[in-house]
Amino acid sequence: MSRDPFRVLAVPGSLRSGSLNRRLLEAVAEQAPEDVEVTLFEGLGDLPHFNEDLDTRPGPAAVEDLRARMHGVDGILIATPEYNSSIPGVLKNALDWASRPYGTGPLVGRPVAVVGVSPSAFGAVWSAAEVRKVLTASGARVVETELGVKKANTLLDDAGRFADGDTVAAALGLITGLREVAAEAAAEAAADSAVA
Ligand SMILES: Cc1cc2nc3c(=O)[nH]c(=O)nc-3n(C[C@H](O)[C@H](O)[C@H](O)COP(=O)(O)O)c2cc1C
Numbered sequence: 001m002s003r004d005p006f007r008v009l010a011v012p013g014s015l016r017s018g019s020l021n022r023r024l025l026e027a028v029a030e031q032a033p034e035d036v037e038v039t040l041f042e043g044l045g046d047l048p049h050f051n052e053d054l055d056t057r058p059g060p061a062a063v064e065d066l067r068a069r070m071h072g073v074d075g076i077l078i079a080t081p082e083y084n085s086s087i088p089g090v091l092k093n094a095l096d097w098a099s100r101p102y103g104t105g106p107l108v109g110r111p112v113a114v115v116g117v118s119p120s121a122f123g124a125v126w127s128a129a130e131v132r133k134v135l136t137a138s139g140a141r142v143v144e145t146e147l148g149v150k151k152a153n154t155l156l157d158d159a160g161r162f163a164d165g166d167t168v169a170a171a172l173g174l175i176t177g178l179r180e181v182a183a184e185a186a187a188e189a190a191a192d193s194a195v196a
Contacts, residue, residue, distance in 0.1 A: 013091030070106030123148020
């Protein structure tokens, strides 16, 4: 009997065509286990600037698309660059849209893991920590694992793919973290319904 795949939305926090963050997520999608389905989110640049005046029900089409894609998966994997020691504006913008409607938005209760990727020697760990802070404030179930990929520009092959097996394996480990957090949530929900 085949089981439904564990569905993951992979969100690169960069619009750059040669983004190292996107390339890591592409490698994760290619090398994910058979029972995991990883879809890359390509719509970050289509989102309007967050504006509460635009936060209607329904909201702008690109925002509703982001929310629907997040609602439709079992977990989210974010790969973030670091800009000036913090979260790139385009990613923070997406997280702010996804944090609404307050209490029922797609981040509430959803397993989310974060990796930072940088050509620097620090691996975007400050940015990744801030992304986790924002996710926690938005009600997500955040995988606690800290993963920063340093000197990422040296880890690609001639075709521009992430060639470093240890790095890709570590990123795949975040999907294991997502599955564990999702299993915890399911166990809690089962316990709650048994009490009710
Ligand atoms: C405005 C700006 C600020 C940056 N600040 C940092 C920084 O604080 N820390 C860091 O590790 N890299 C910093 N970088 C370099 C980025 O890590 C690098 O451009 C990286 O490749 C961006 O991610 P991407 O390859 O996924 O687009 C900065 C780059 C830009 C354009």
